[in-house]
Amino acid sequence: MTEHKRIYLASPHMSGLEQQYVNDAFITNWVAPLGPNVDAFEKEVAEYVGSAGAVALSSGTAAIHLALVLLNVQAGDTVFCSSLTFVASVNPILYQKATPVFIDSEPDSWNMSPCALGRAMKAYADKGKKPKAVIVVNLYGQSADYDSLKKICDEYEVPIIEDAAESLGATYKGRMSGTIGKFGVYSFNGNKIITTSGGGMLVSDDFDSLNKARFLATQARDKAVYYQHSHIGYNYRLSNVLAGIGRGQLRVLDERIEQKRSIYYRYNRALSHTIAGVSFMPEATYGKSTRWLTTLLIDLQLLKTSIPYIINYLDCLNIESRNVWKPMHLQPMFKECEFFVHEGSQDVSQFLYNTGLCLPSGTNMSEDEQEQVIRHLREILS
Ligand SMILES: *Cc1c(COP(=O)(O)O)cnc(C)c1O
Numbered sequence: 001m002t003e004h005k006r007i008y009l010a011s012p013h014m015s016g017l018e019q020q021y022v023n024d025a026f027i028t029n030w031v032a033p034l035g036p037n038v039d040a041f042e043k044e045v046a047e048y049v050g051s052a053g054a055v056a057l058s059s060g061t062a063a064i065h066l067a068l069v070l071l072n073v074q075a076g077d078t079v080f081c082s083s084l085t086f087v088a089s090v091n092p093i094l095y096q097k098a099t100p101v102f103i104d105s106e107p108d109s110w111n112m113s114p115c116a117l118g119r120a121m122k123a124y125a126d127k128g129k130k131p132k133a134v135i136v137v138n139l140y141g142q143s144a145d146y147d148s149l150k151k152i153c154d155e156y157e158v159p160i161i162e163d164a165a166e167s168l169g170a171t172y173k174g175r176m177s178g179t180i181g182k183f184g185v186y187s188f189n190g191n192k193i194i195t196t197s198g199g200g201m202l203v204s205d206d207f208d209s210l211n212k213a214r215f216l217a218t219q220a221r222d223k224a225v226y227y228q229h230s231h232i233g234y235n236y237r238l239s240n241v242l243a244g245i246g247r248g249q250l251r252v253l254d255e256r257i258e259q260k261r262s263i264y265y266r267y268n269r270a271l272s273h274t275i276a277g278v279s280f281m282p283e284a285t286y287g288k289s290t291r292w293l294t295t296l297l298i299d300l301q302l303l304k305t306s307i308p309y310i311i312n313y314l315d316c317l318n319i320e321s322r323n324v325w326k327p328m329h330l331q332p333m334f335k336e337c338e339f340f341v342h343e344g345s346q347d348v349s350q351f352l353y354n355t356g357l358c359l360p361s362g363t364n365m366s367e368d369e370q371e372q373v374i375r376h377l378r379e380i381l382s
Pocket residue numbers: 058059060061062085086088089137163165166186187188189198199200
């Protein structure tokens with residue numbers, strides 16, 4: 001067994017360009033949650049994705065929370081949300097003391113099922129109710145099917161919050177992921193395609209809402225020289241030092257997307273054609289996925305294995321792999337919550353969780369390291 005350093009699922013990958021922006025922050029003493037890097041980073045992200053504006057925040061979770069506040073989500077309200085996601089999509093619903101209702105995935109993109117969403121909307125309308133918002137998550141670098149989802153939401157006049165934390169740079173019919181809903185959310189956490197170590201961004205075409213988000217994110221200070229407050233505020237702004245990291249990262253985002261896609265193609269070529277029972281997350285024809293993480297499904301019966309066995313086997317070789325997100329409707333904390341399944345009794349998100357695996361997809365992983373991962377996967381699966 002060869003000794004090597006740990007191969008991670010995804011780890012920060014600096015380009016070298018970040019340092020200059022960070023130095024600028026130090027030289028000018030803008031070591032604060034505002035400053036030129038924050039303003040420029042907002043402008044550059046808005047330009048990149050084609051939204052009217054953007055607000056830089058301390059995390060993607062904070063951005064989701066502010067989107068809910070801006071949509072006036074309150075105690076007793078209902079918010080629909082993709083079930084197959086990271087818990088950060090849902091926690092802000094609880095911060096507002098609202099109730100989440102979970103919507104299943106569809107098999108073609110793994111994202112929110114329009115069938116399930118339509119049934120959920122109808123079930124609520126029949127009771128004379130509707131959700132305050134729908135949080136649609138774009139998983140693992142791929143956009144959800146917004147034509148179908150938006151048609152349903154428009155019919156019931158419910159705004160969409162696009163959780164694009166995992167899909168910055170992906171497209172849907174030529175539009176950038178995160179710009180289709182009323183609000184879009186990006187994350188710059190350490191594992192995302194670009195990172196500021198921690199951070200997030202809220203984008204929208206609605207300037208008033210974005211200004212309000214900036215106000216709420218800086219403790220909701222009224223326009224007065226003395227300290228006066230009429231709203232609950234938050235301390236959610238991004239540091240000017242970290243925004244500097246983000247500016248450098250943004251300049252290599254397109255390169256990172258191509259690297260992520262190459263990583264996916266290498267896995268796909270090496271595994272899907274040679275091993276029966278392995279299939280990769282499909283790329284829907286309506287857009288381009290960044291392949292933030294390469295994820296695949298394993299026919300556990302055919303290959304006589306289990307996901308925990310594979311994860312543990314790789315871990316012993318110092319290779320990190322992970323389960324697909326455990327759906328929210330299967331989480332102990334949400335066991336009382338409603339769930340709308342894709343079709344009939346076909347719980348797609350549970351199936352994806354049971355049989356899915358995320359492979360090391362760091363853009364700083366060498367080809368040789370990826371070859372090792374492939375070799376060990378072949379050992380396990382053949
Ligand atoms: C990472 C992530 C978030 C949260 O972003 P943070 O910046 O870590 O708060 C939200 N939703 C999804 C789907 C994510 O993957």
